[in-house]
Amino acid sequence: MNRNEKVLMRRDHTYTGMDARTPVIDAQDLRKTFGSFVAVNDISFSVFPGEVFGFLGPNGAGKTTTMKMIQCVSPKSGGSLKVFGREAGIYQRSIKKRLGVVPQETNLDTEFTCFENLLVYSRYFGIPKQEATGRIEELLGFVQLEEKRDVLIERLSGGMKRRLVLARALINNPDLLVLDEPTIGLDPQARHLIWEKLKVLQAQGNTIVFTTHYLEEAERLCNRLVIMDEGKILVEGSPAGLISGHVGSDIVEAEHTPEVIACIENMGVSYEVFGDMVQIFTDNPREVAKNLFDTCNPGHVFARRGSLEDVFLKLTGRALKD
Amino acid sequence: MAQSVYIPRLTRGALTVWRRNWDVFFKTYQVNFLPPLVEPILYLLAIGYGLGMFVGEIDGVPYVEFIAPAMVAISIMNSAFFECTYSSFVRMYYQKTFDAMIATPLALDEVIAGELLWGATRSFIYSSVMLVVLIGFGVVDLPLSLIILPFSFLAGLLFAGIAMCFTAITPGIDSLNYPSFLFITPMLLFSGTFFPLDVLPGGLQIFARGFLPLTQVVTVTRSLTLSTFSPYFLYSIGWISILTVLFFFVSIHLMKRRLIV
Known part of the structure; x- marks a missing residue:
């Protein structure tokens, strides 16, 4: 059996009386205010066992605040939030016992080695030392840090630290993994390695919730996602469903000239202008491109697959956030 | 069920927080044990014997024996106070250690309780080491002085609680200089440490005692x-x-008010 195929999280929900129809997280009109500022504005969503569920949105959209409420460290201001079927504001300890958390900021104990970090953390869960030791060796293997076992945190690269935080989040065999910007600030190699690990966990049928503003990350990992902006959920769906529903399967881009615009207006297709470029959302890129070339001297024309980025920009606008 | 915000949720989990700080302390024990060993020797020689030559006796007690217990008391105060101000603030604000801890079954109440117990433990460790030096110099009575060992934990817990209240309300680490210089330093000098309280004006005496x-x-x-x-x-x-x-509970409450938002 390959080391990476070991089961790192609990998948058997039967002992808690949960089945595939019982949501792991159930939020109804969830609200969070800081003074007069509404950070999370009456959002509703459900996450089911075995799903990888993403929260996508620009800075300040309310993603991290939502994660903190799920983690039972920040009390809600209104609505209801149930995790494992229990009210998050009341059953904090029993919920937190079954959560694995990767915070946005890497908060490892810099005075300790990799092994010691995980051991100290295992004590917070009350895991007996012998059991913890075996599990730590297994987890260090999973995140490919066996060779760094006795190395101090300050000597690790950013990607290694992130992987160690992931291993730390798995120390208690969590039923639900919550990650806030898991690959923030990492180089492409390090990001791919984290994705690979999350894919393994996903393949094992684990329930994972994460936030990101990397669209590629959401597209690769999520079964389902929501796009948030200014505290509200704008849309919810699968990556493919959102793309075909909001921008069409393909996008044709042409130079922004009056002739081109006139042409497109004649064709009666939906389009948007971004600076010196026109984007035409379509399920039939060949025909659109051919029409453009035949009738309106468009200069450069590109046809490409629609992406989550297109959906995101269409919904949240191109204005710079904060 | 939902609990009152005034009653802390405390379990043995607090000890795992205490244990984390203990482990860090002993990872760097060489530097940590230097101050309590060196400080009393320097003070005993310079102030106790040097300055003591001119002072002679206070209330029939040789000056060096008069200040020896004050040095233990100051050490109890300083170790807990500075641990639960600057060090706790660094863990809370810069290292995000508290955030990591409350992502586990630990409640914030237990994290703070563990910090306070650790501050008290530091007072115990430092005053114990210092006591050994003082016993070596023969300036404290035995065996009664050994009661200082358990007492240092209690008194340390008091200063830890006071310190944690400041940590809970300080806007930033620099502002912790205010309690350090306006509260701790004057107290160090005007609490009957290096001279008896009797020489102070009446009002100040009452203030110091009360x-x-x-x-x-x-x-x-x-x-x-x-x-x-x-x-x-x-x-x-x-x-x-x-x-x-009082300060144990108030400091936990203030920290919750700061951190649970």
Whole structure:
């Protein structure tokens, strides 16, 4: 059996009386205010066992605040939030016992080695030392840090630290993994390695919730996602469903000239202008491109697959956030 | 079920927080044990014997024996106070250690309780090491002085609680200089440490006896190292016990108000 195929999280929900129809997280009109500022504005969503569920949105959209409420460290201001079927504001300890958390900021104990970090953390869960030791060796293997076992945190690269935080989040065999910007600030190699690990966990049928503003990350990992902006959920769906529903399967881009615009207006297709470029959302890129070339001297024309980025920009606008 | 915000949620989990700080302390024990070993030797030589030459005796006690218990008391105060101000603030604000801890079944109440217990433990460790040096110099009475060991934990917990209140309300790490210089430093000098309270003006004496925690702690340590007791000893023990419990709960409450948003 390959080391990476070991089961790192609990998948058997039967002992808690949960089945595939019982949501792991159930939020109804969830609200969070800081003074007069509404950070999370009456959002509703459900996450089911075995799903990888993403929260996508620009800075300040309310993603991290939502994660903190799920983690039972920040009390809600209104609505209801149930995790494992229990009210998050009341059953904090029993919920937190079954959560694995990767915070946005890497908060490892810099005075300790990799092994010691995980051991100290295992004590917070009350895991007996012998059991913890075996599990730590297994987890260090999973995140490919066996060779760094006795190395101090300050000597690790950013990607290694992130992987160690992931291993730390798995120390208690969590039923639900919550990650806030898991690959923030990492180089492409390090990001791919984290994705690979999350894919393994996903393949094992684990329930994972994460936030990101990397669209590629959401597209690769999520079964389902929501796009948030200014505290509200704008849309919810699968990556493919959102793309075909909001921008069409393909996008044709042409130079922004009056002739081109006139042409497109004649064709009666939906389009948007971004600076010196026109984007035409379509399920039939060949025909659109051919029409453009035949009738309106468009200069450069590109046809490409629609992406989550297109959906995101269409919904949240191109204005710079904060 | 939902609990009152005033009653802390405390379990043995607090000890795992305490244990984390203990482990860090002993990872760097070489530097950590230097101050309590070196400090008393320097003070005993310079102030106790040097300055003591001119002072002679206070209330029939050689000056060096008069200040020895004050040094223990100051050490109890400083180790807990600075641990639960600057060090706790670094863990809370810069290292995000508290955030990592409350992502586990630990409640914030237990994290703070663990920090307070650790501050008290530091007082215990430092004053114990110092006591060994003082015993070596033969300036404290035995075996009564050994009662300082358990007492240092209690008094340390008092200063830890006071310190944690400042940590809970400080806007940033630099502002912690205010309690350090406006509260701790004057207390270090005007609590009957290096000269008896009697020489202070009447109003200040009453203030020191009524409101300065270090005055109470010096009274207790001096009674023990000199084997001289007065009813005032019991007053000090009572004062310390009540205020320790009070600040323990108030500091946890203030920290929750700061961090649970």
